[in-house]
Every structure is written in structure tokens, then in C-alpha cells.
Amino acid sequence: MIEWSSTTIKAFQTTLLDWYDKAGRDLPWRHDHEPYHIWVSEIMLQQTQVQTVIPYYERFMAWFPTVTALAQAPEERLLKAWEGLGYYSRVRNMQRCARQLLADYDGQWPQTAAELSDLIGIGPYTAGAIASIAFNEPVPAVDGNAYRVFSRLLEIDADITKPGTREIFEQAISRIMSTDRPGDFNQAIMDLGASYMTARQPDTAHSPVKAFNQAYLDGKELDYPVRTKKPRPQPVDYVAVVTKMGPDWLMTQRGSKGMLANLWTVPLIKLTDLDVTTDDSAADLISAVRQYFKQEYQLILTATTLAVRPVTHTFTHQKWTIQLLQGQVEPAELAFFAGERVSPTDLATLPMPKVQAKIWDRYRQADPE
DNA sequence: TAAGCGTGGAG
DNA sequence: TCTCCAAGCTT
Numbered sequence: 001m002i003e004w005s006s007t008t009i010k011a012f013q014t015t016l017l018d019w020y021d022k023a024g025r026d027l028p029w030r031h032d033h034e035p036y037h038i039w040v041s042e043i044m045l046q047q048t049q050v051q052t053v054i055p056y057y058e059r060f061m062a063w064f065p066t067v068t069a070l071a072q073a074p075e076e077r078l079l080k081a082w083e084g085l086g087y088y089s090r091v092r093n094m095q096r097c098a099r100q101l102l103a104d105y106d107g108q109w110p111q112t113a114a115e116l117s118d119l120i121g122i123g124p125y126t127a128g129a130i131a132s133i134a135f136n137e138p139v140p141a142v143d144g145n146a147y148r149v150f151s152r153l154l155e156i157d158a159d160i161t162k163p164g165t166r167e168i169f170e171q172a173i174s175r176i177m178s179t180d181r182p183g184d185f186n187q188a189i190m191d192l193g194a195s196y197m198t199a200r201q202p203d204t205a206h207s208p209v210k211a212f213n214q215a216y217l218d219g220k221e222l223d224y225p226v227r228t229k230k231p232r233p234q235p236v237d238y239v240a241v242v243t244k245m246g247p248d249w250l251m252t253q254r255g256s257k258g259m260l261a262n263l264w265t266v267p268l269i270k271l272t273d274l275d276v277t278t279d280d281s282a283a284d285l286i287s288a289v290r291q292y293f294k295q296e297y298q299l300i301l302t303a304t305t306l307a308v309r310p311v312t313h314t315f316t317h318q319k320w321t322i323q324l325l326q327g328q329v330e331p332a333e334l335a336f337f338a339g340e341r342v343s344p345t346d347l348a349t350l351p352m353p354k355v356q357a358k359i360w361d362r363y364r365q366a367d368p369e
Numbered sequence: 370t371a372a373g374c375g376t377g378g379a380g
Numbered sequence: 381t382c383t384c385c386a387a388g389c390t391t
Contacts (some may be wrong), residue, residue: 041387042387042388043387043388043389044387045386045388046386046387046388047374047375047376047386047388047389048375048376048377048386048387048391049376049377049378049386050386050387051377051378052376052377052378052386053387084375085374085375085376086374086375086376086377086378087374087375087376087388087389088374088375089374089389089390090374090388090389093389093390118391120389120390121388121389121390122389123388123389123390124388124389125388125389126385126387126388126389128389134387141387143387143388144385144386144387144388145386145387146387155375160380162370163370163371164370169387186387187387190387192384193387194387198385199382199385199386200380200385201379229383229384230384232382232383258373258374259373259374259375260374260375261374262382270383280389313373313375313376313381314375314376315373315375315376315381316373316374316375316376317372317373317374352385353375353376354375354376354377355375
């Protein structure tokens with residue numbers, strides 16, 4: 001890692017902020033410095049790109065314009081607002097945070113990163129972002145952009161996937177950042193990371209700060225940031241039973257922990273829970289699923305295979321391959337079923353994950369009525 | 370500290 | 381199709 005003189009630091013601040021004043025992006029959450037607006041945008045932007053977030057942000061503000069509105073919203077409505085964004089615990093934690101603010105802080109946001117970190121769902125990055133942007137506190141906001149930008153500017157060799165590395169960057173950035181305009185400084189770094197200093201194909205030749213970019217000057221830009229690779233997703237086989245009860249659909253709500261918590265899907269069963277493998281015949285699969293419905297749901301299922309390709313869906317840690325069955329049950333014994341009989345009208349109000357959308361698509365492909 | 374947690378885009 | 385990456389936090 002290289003060190004900058006105070007002269008270099010001053011020149012960098014001026015260059016960066018002048019560029020930001022001229023070329024900074026006009027984004028919906030930059031129209032004011034309301035902590036609620038900054039907070040919502042920052043949570044949505046975690047591991048998610050700006051282009052994806054914008055329509056979600058606009059709708060979220062229309063549905064939940066204030067901390068109080070968010071605190072009082074039904075969870076189903078919250079998850080519906082988040083449907084398709086992923087990492088769904090983010091929005092459940094936001095509601096917990098909103099309630100925490102009302103209960104413990106008299107509805108007033110704390111104004112320092114140290115205090116903001118105590119709130120549910122607000123980690124070191126988000127605390128720094130809110131504190132600097134909404135409250136002008138000179139603290140760094142170390143996200144993926146900051147890792148990328150500063151590792152290249154200063155040739156920082158620490159592995160950014162290691163938790164301890166954050167402090168190295170926080171210290172380096174603290175010495176460099178503007179104390180007059182900390183919020184603009186942090187946002188300028190993000191805009192820089194999203195434009196000239198991207199991960200794959202940086203355009204440093206035209207970057208406003210190329211003269212400060214040591215890795216670029218050394219021809220080693222793509223060596224930064226240093227990170228260890230993630231393991232590839234593990235394959236898991238499922239069977240989805242698209243089940244009708246008269247005109248209605250049989251839907252189940254997932255548990256409150258783990259993947260896709262509290263979201264709704266059709267009955268989705270791991271093949272390993274059925275004691276069958278992908279090599280077994282369709283008849284064996286149906287037989288096992290019938291048994292499963294009887295034992296778990298006290299429902300008598302009639303099922304047929306669907307002549308369509310399985311649905312595949314890749315998560316961060318798992319790759320699902322899902323066989324589709326079409327099922328019917330008699331509307332006799334729903335009491336023990338961990339789910340609901342849902343009318344076509346109500347179906348649209350249930351929050352469902354992307355993988356369920358794929359299941360509907362593939363089902364319609366097989367059964368176009 | 371390492372693992373778990375979604376989705377979309379780019380190459 | 382596969383791999384990597386994107387404004388991270390929690391346990």
C-alpha cells in the first residue's frame with residue numbers, strides 16, 4: 001500500500017468533488033438528505049445494482065412514505081414490495097429497525113455512525129453512508145466500490161473477503177476523505193466505482209482520477225481488489241407440485257428462517273426428503289409425492305407428470321433443479337395443511353420468489369389454457 | 370471467522 | 381451454460 005502526502009490528498013479531494021459536482025448521477029434518493037430516504041436506498045442497494053433498485057425505491061416510497069408507515073405495515077405487504085429484489089431478510093429487518101426507532105429513539109434518527117450501527121440491519125457500511133450523507137459526519141462508507149477504488153488507487157493488497165480488512169480501508173479512507181463534504185465524497189467514490197473504475201472493464205484512461213491511480217500507472221489495475229473466490233453453488237433436486245382445488249391453487253408459506261423465509265410457493269419438496277433420486281421412474285416419484293402429501297398434509301393427491309423441462313434456479317449457495325408435477329386434491333382435509341387454498345384473485349397479493357415465477361412460466365408452457 | 374442469504378447483468 | 385460481480389448484514 002502506498003501513502004499519500006497531504007498535498008496529494010487535497011488535490012484528490014478537489015479533483016473528485018469537482019468531477020462529482022459536474023457528473024454525479026441524478027438518483028431519486030439524492031433529491032434530499034432525509035435519513036429515511038437515504039436509509040431505504042442504502043438497504044436496497046446492498047448487493048444490488050442501481051438500475052434494479054430505482055423502480056423498487058419509487059414504489060416503496062409510495063407505499064411506505066414514513067418510518068411510521070413502514071413500522072405499521074403488514075409483513076405480506078412488505079415482502080410484496082420487496083418481491084424480486086432478493087435477500088428478503090433486508091426488508092423484514094427494516095421493519096424491525098423502524099419499530100426500534102419508534103420505541104427506543106422517540107422516532108428520531110441517531111446522527112452518528114456509532115449509534116446507527118446499533119440499529120437492526122444497519123452494519124458498518126450503511127451506518128457510514130447514512131451518517132455521512134444525511135448528517136454530514138466525516139466517516140467512511142466502505143462498500144464494494146470503495147474496496148475497488150481505493151485498492152487500485154493505493155495498491156492495497158489485503159483480501160477484501162476477510163472481515164478484518166475493512167478496518168485497513170476505513171483507516172486509509174479516513175485520512176483521505178473530505179471533512180467538509182463527507183457525504184458527497186462517499187457518493188463520488190460510488191459513482192466512480194460504477195463508471196470509470198468498474199470491476200471488469202475499467203475505463204481509467206478517461207477517469208478524472210487516473211493520475212492518482214497507482215495500480216493503473218503500474219499496469220496492474222485488474223489485479224485489484226484482491227479477493228478469494230467463492231465456492232460454486234451445490235446442486236439440489238426438488239419436485240414442485242402445482243396443485244389445484246377446483247378453481248383455486250394450493251400454496252404454502254415457507255418457514256420464518258432460512259432461504260426465502262415467509263415467501264409463498266407451490267408445495268416444493270426436496271427429493272432427498274422423498275427417498276427417491278432423479279434416476280427413479282416418474283411413477284415412483286408420483287407414488288412418493290402422494291405418500292408425502294398424505295403424511296405431511298393429510299391430503300389425498302392425484303398427480304401426473306408434466307412433459308416439460310425441469311426449472312432451474314441458481315442462488316448464491318445452491319442450484320435447484322425442479323421437476324414439475326400437476327396435482328389435484330379433494331377439498332376435504334385442509335386443516336392440517338401448512339398452507340392455503342388461494343383463489344386466482346388472491347394469488348396476486350402473495351409475495352413469491354423468482355423461482356416460483358419460473359415454475360408458473362413452465363407450468364403454463366405445459367398447460368396453456 | 371465462515372457460512373448463509375437472491376437476483377440480474379455482463380462476458 | 382458458466383462464472384463473476386453488484387451501494388452487506390446476521391449469526
